[in-house]
Amino acid sequence: MILAIETSCDETCAAVVDGSTVYSNVVSSQALLHGRFGGVVPEIASRRHLELVSSVVRAALDDASVRLADLRAIAVTAGPGLVGALLVGVAAAKAYAYAAAKPLVAVDHLHGHVASLSLDEEPFEPPFLCLLVSGGHTLLLDVTGPSRFTVIGRSLDDAAGEAFDKGARLLGLPYPGGPAIEQLAADGDPGCVPFPVAMAGRRGLDFSFAGLKTALATRLRDQAAAPADMAASYQAAVVASLVLRTEQALEATGARRLGVVGGVAANASLRAALNRLGERRGVAVKAALPRYCGDNAAMIGAAAAHLVPVEFPDFLQIDAYARAALGVESSVGW
Numbered sequence: 001m002i003l004a005i006e007t008s009c010d011e012t013c014a015a016v017v018d019g020s021t022v023y024s025n026v027v028s029s030q031a032l033l034h035g036r037f038g039g040v041v042p043e044i045a046s047r048r049h050l051e052l053v054s055s056v057v058r059a060a061l062d063d064a065s066v067r068l069a070d071l072r073a074i075a076v077t078a079g080p081g082l083v084g085a086l087l088v089g090v091a092a093a094k095a096y097a098y099a100a101a102k103p104l105v106a107v108d109h110l111h112g113h114v115a116s117l118s119l120d121e122e123p124f125e126p127p128f129l130c131l132l133v134s135g136g137h138t139l140l141l142d143v144t145g146p147s148r149f150t151v152i153g154r155s156l157d158d159a160a161g162e163a164f165d166k167g168a169r170l171l172g173l174p175y176p177g178g179p180a181i182e183q184l185a186a187d188g189d190p191g192c193v194p195f196p197v198a199m200a201g202r203r204g205l206d207f208s209f210a211g212l213k214t215a216l217a218t219r220l221r222d223q224a225a226a227p228a229d230m231a232a233s234y235q236a237a238v239v240a241s242l243v244l245r246t247e248q249a250l251e252a253t254g255a256r257r258l259g260v261v262g263g264v265a266a267n268a269s270l271r272a273a274l275n276r277l278g279e280r281r282g283v284a285v286k287a288a289l290p291r292y293c294g295d296n297a298a299m300i301g302a303a304a305a306h307l308v309p310v311e312f313p314d315f316l317q318i319d320a321y322a323r324a325a326l327g328v329e330s331s332v333g334w
């Protein structure tokens, strides 16, 4: 069993995991705290992680009915994310590992999202094409092994989650914007307001969402559509652009299986559109279970299972990093 800790953004998370079995998964969201600022305030996030981390870890151990002594290792997200927020998790994990005389595993947050696909009764194992859509990243990954992938497409500007968050702000909806837009869109007509499909005319597998946000601002100013119709049309435009590039990536790689992960993967209309794409192309599509789409520590524990734990005192060298190391191939290991 592994105790995993995740504090890369605005969720303080801890989980106890053994392979694909999740014994506990505690997520303490700071969304309400950041909501009045319309987005995550890094300094507030770090301070709140500091206040919450030990009680969240305690709750994860209690929910799983395990003691620190029962664990094989401690795992923690080292990056990418907000460095101050990550540092809280990394320091806490080092302290638990030292106190309990356990080794430590540093996990990359993106590898964690990919590993969320293994947290199911029927785990989805590599190789597969993966669409990773979160608040910080929009990536198409050629996943060749556990904790091993190649980036074949990425957003050149905003991430898909950011497109939802910034769009929500324009629509006067609360943070986080994805669930708020999805809820409002449920009563709207997605065909009511035409939006361009971002990057439709461009070659390659990269995404761009900044133009859509500008298009929304213009339409809100110029067109008298009902808010639900505007939200549904905007959501449909984000989904259409994700589906377009994913289809092109399936074509380019010849992949027969597609995984979908990250906070935006919780969106029901994206899931439905990708399922339809899979049916049309004869590709098996698997989205992470909704509870493992948004940030959580269970996925970090799942990714840690494939990495080599580091013993004391070497694990003191593990450091937080802000940016993803998205080279040609990204594989993690210390």
Ligand code: KG4
Pocket: 009, 133, 134, 135, 136, 137, 160, 161, 162, 164, 165, 176, 177, 178, 179, 182, 262, 263, 264, 265, 266, 267, 268, 293, 294, 295
């Ligand atoms: O993976 P995640 O929890 O954190 C990051 O690693 O960034 O993703 C958070 C993002 C936010 O931008 C949020 O608005 C979006 O995921 N999101 C959604 C939905 N739920 C969360 N976007 C669209 N529809 C949703 N239901």
Ligand code: ZN
Pocket: 109, 113, 134, 135, 262, 263, 294, 295
């Ligand atoms: Zn994430």
